[in-house]
Amino acid sequence: MANTYTENDLLLYLYNEMSPEEAKSLELELTSNTNLQASLKNLKAGMAVMDKLEAEPSPTSIELILEYSQKSAEKLEEA
Numbered sequence: 914m915a916n917t918y919t920e921n922d923l924l925l926y927l928y929n930e931m932s933p934e935e936a937k938s939l940e941l942e943l944t945s946n947t948n949l950q951a952s953l954k955n956l957k958a959g960m961a962v963m964d965k966l967e968a969e970p971s972p973t974s975i976e977l978i979l980e981y982s983q984k985s986a987e988k989l990e991e992a
Contacts (some may be wrong), residue, residue, distance in 0.1 A: 920941060923953050927960065 919940060925931045926939050943949055
């Protein structure tokens with residue numbers, strides 16, 4: 914019976930979170946399945962773009978976190 918691979922399977926493969934047996938089976942399927950090859954290529958491209966992004970929290974988010982932290986510390990001191 915042939916395996917049906919999903920994007921989740923491809924992500925597991927890309928992040929080396931598959932067992933060696935599963936990875937070998939997927940690699941074998943990749944040799945002949947052009948749709949699976951295209952999906953893998955697209956996921957790799959997306960990962961490359963995400964790796965280049967530099968994300969930082971907004972100043973508002975930082976301020977809200979600091980305010981919450983201060984309020985929590987005050988409540989602990991009162992207890």
